[in-house]
Amino acid sequence: MLLLTFETCHPIIILMMEMIKSKHNKSELKKWLGFFPFLLFCLAFEFIPILFLIRGSFIDKTTQGFTIAHYQAMSRTVYINSFLNSIKISGLTAIIGVILGTLIGYAIYRWPSESLKNALISLSDVTTNFSGAPLAFSFIIILGMNGVITQFLFKYFNYELYPGFSIYSFSGLALAYVYFQLPLMVLIIIPAFVGIRKEWQESAESMGANNFQFWRFIGIPILGPSLLAGLTLLFANAYGAYATAFTLVESQLSLVTLQIGFMIAGEVRHDPGVGMAMAVLSLFIMGLSIAIYQIATTRVRRWSK
Amino acid sequence: MRMNKLFRSIVLVLFLLFMLVPLIATFLFSISTRWDRTILPEGFTLEWWKKVISRGAFGLTLKNSFYISFATSIALTILVTPTAYWVHIRAPKSKVIFEIMSAFSFGIPGVILALALIRFYSGIPVPLINTTNILLLACMELCFPFMYRPVANALDSIDIHTLTEASQSLGGNWISTFIHVILPNIFPGIASGFLLVFSTVFAEFTLTNLLVGARFKTFPIYLVEFTRFDGRQASALAIISFVVAWVVSLLLLLISGKRTITSDNLTIGH
Structure with missing residues (x-):
């Protein structure tokens, strides 16, 4: 619901006013007929359940009265830690993804061979969707206790990866997240590089600008919205992730999505109101990053025309 | 710079x-006899693949996944x-x-x-909780942008107004215009959407597990x-799910000819 900032709400309000005005006009009303099944679907399986979830987070289970106790409960260490872990892993893997993804994207963009370029873009396309259980499992095979790389490091460099590092811990999960964050960033940033016209670089050069000046005054400002879009999308992508963490760390690392999942499965005895409060706070965090993402992509489109 | x-x-x-490396390692793991003492696998075998494929649950779960993926794609x-x-x-x-x-x-x-759907539909007398239907509906909700985006792009790329007027001046109504004129023209868009939805639902874990x-x-x-109990056979399964995703991507590439990437048609949600 929090996605409904004024900017997104504005067109809805206009549309609603038109709907009200057109009530007396049959042909105008007919316009909305074709929309009906789809709107009904969204109301029934998204908006109304989410509204009830928000309402439920403010309702006391026994008295049925209004309460903010569920939100006050968020100050307990276990919940604070879940939020901190979720934000930390999403922020960290988003930043790593943006920096390395931009470097890789640039290297792909500048590569002379078209066929290799396309192959790398296709690889990014497939691997960014290679997540969840299969991904978690692949990382256990290479970096688990008896993993291939674990042994390789021990045999050839006499370096013991464990117990300093563990694939079942925060750093292990972060590495697995980077695996699907990197290619996603590559896919976001390549169109932005394509958008920087050769002519701009040439005209900057002809006016005496050096490379640093070109990137400082032209390149980065043009890439800026794409970088911001990437950062927010990657953040949201990791924050909402569940399957990879479920397979890899399960209960060894407390994340918001995992906690909510445990509550649904009934594995932890908590007031359901607390789970709903966690969900509502997460919607707020997700909404914020998606809203910034939307604004950033509108700015990206301005350059891609 | x-x-x-x-x-x-x-x-x-x-x-x-x-x-x-993770993909190759998973593949090698699924065909190796033993690979926990040495850098390279000690030998190769198809035993794990045979074992995993011969299980009854293998066929059943694969069938279930194909069913839910097709159903979601068609419904959307x-x-x-x-x-x-x-x-x-x-x-x-x-x-x-x-x-x-x-x-x-x-x-x-x-x-x-999942939480919102469970809370809401367990409170009202609609028999949806714990059924395949609620999973189907949730998957539709999750995936509809993947369907809408390519279809909308296809609609933008053709002159639907002229086509619709031409069809109507020849006596076609809305439905026949849609089926006989518009659908064939936006077919590549529909096929792309269909495949995107298919591969997303095929890999879907969260909603299925919780709903x-x-x-x-x-x-x-x-x-x-x-x-949790057999890594060899699990790695064979992981490779199969990767191959499905890969085949769908290839099909998408074939349909769209040249893949134009914009940040609009990126899929998220892991």
């Missing part, structure tokens, strides 16, 4: 290594395509509603959607169960 060629090559080689095609056409031709201003719905769909993680759990085991659920 200018990177020389050597540096760019190193970046790409490292990227390739990072992306490919039927729901979204006519609506998108209607919006484009009759109420182009309300395209923004689709944009907002897409943002919602991206912004609500699977865990939260139906063990009552309707899909391939990803089966895979997670396997990782």
Whole structure:
């Protein structure tokens, strides 16, 4: 619901006013007929359940009265830690993804061979969707206790990866997240590089600008919205992730999505109101990053025309 | 900022290594006799593949996954395509509603959607909880932007107004115009949407696990169960799910000819 900032709400309000005005006009009303099944679907399986979830987070289970106790409960260490872990892993893997993804994207963009370029873009396309259980499992095979790389490091460099590092811990999960964050960033940033016209670089050069000046005054400002879009999308992508963490760390690392999942499965005895409060706070965090993402992509489109 | 060629090559080689090593290792693991004492597998065998394929649950979960993926793709095609056409031709201003719905769909993680659906539908007398239908509906909600986006792009790329007028001047009504004139023209868009939805649902774990759990085991659920007791066979399953995703990507590439990537048609939600 929090996605409904004024900017997104504005067109809805206009549309609603038109709907009200057109009530007396049959042909105008007919316009909305074709929309009906789809709107009904969204109301029934998204908006109304989410509204009830928000309402439920403010309702006391026994008295049925209004309460903010569920939100006050968020100050307990276990919940604070879940939020901190979720934000930390999403922020960290988003930043790593943006920096390395931009470097890789640039290297792909500048590569002379078209066929290799396309192959790398296709690889990014497939691997960014290679997540969840299969991904978690692949990382256990290479970096688990008896993993291939674990042994390789021990045999050839006499370096013991464990117990300093563990694939079942925060750093292990972060590495697995980077695996699907990197290619996603590559896919976001390549169109932005394509958008920087050769002519701009040439005209900057002809006016005496050096490379640093070109990137400082032209390149980065043009890439800026794409970088911001990437950062927010990657953040949201990791924050909402569940399957990879479920397979890899399960209960060894407390994340918001995992906690909510445990509550649904009934594995932890908590007031359901607390789970709903966690969900509502997460919607707020997700909404914020998606809203910034939307604004950033509108700015990206301005350059891609 | 200018990177020389050597540096760019190193970046790409490292990227390739990072992306490919987990996949290659998983594949080798699934065909090796023993691989926990040595750097390279001690020998190769197809035993694990044979074992995993011969299990009854293998066929069942694969069938369940194909069923739910096809059902979601077909249901979304039927729901979204006519609506998108209607919006484009009759109420182009309300395209923004689709944009907002897409943002919602991206912004609500699977865990939260599952929680909201369970809370709401267990409180009212509608027999949906714990059924395959609720999973289907939740998957539709999660995936509809993947259907809408390619279809909307296809509708934008043809002159639907002229086509519709021409068809109507020849006596066609809305329905026959849609089926005989518009559908064939936007078919590549529909096919792309269909495949995107298909591969997303095929890999779907969160909603399935939380909404139906063990009552309707899909391939990803089966895979997670396997990782806990037999790594060899689990790695074979992981390779199969990767191959499905890869085949769908190839098909998508074939349909769209040249893949044009924009940040609009990226899929998120892991």
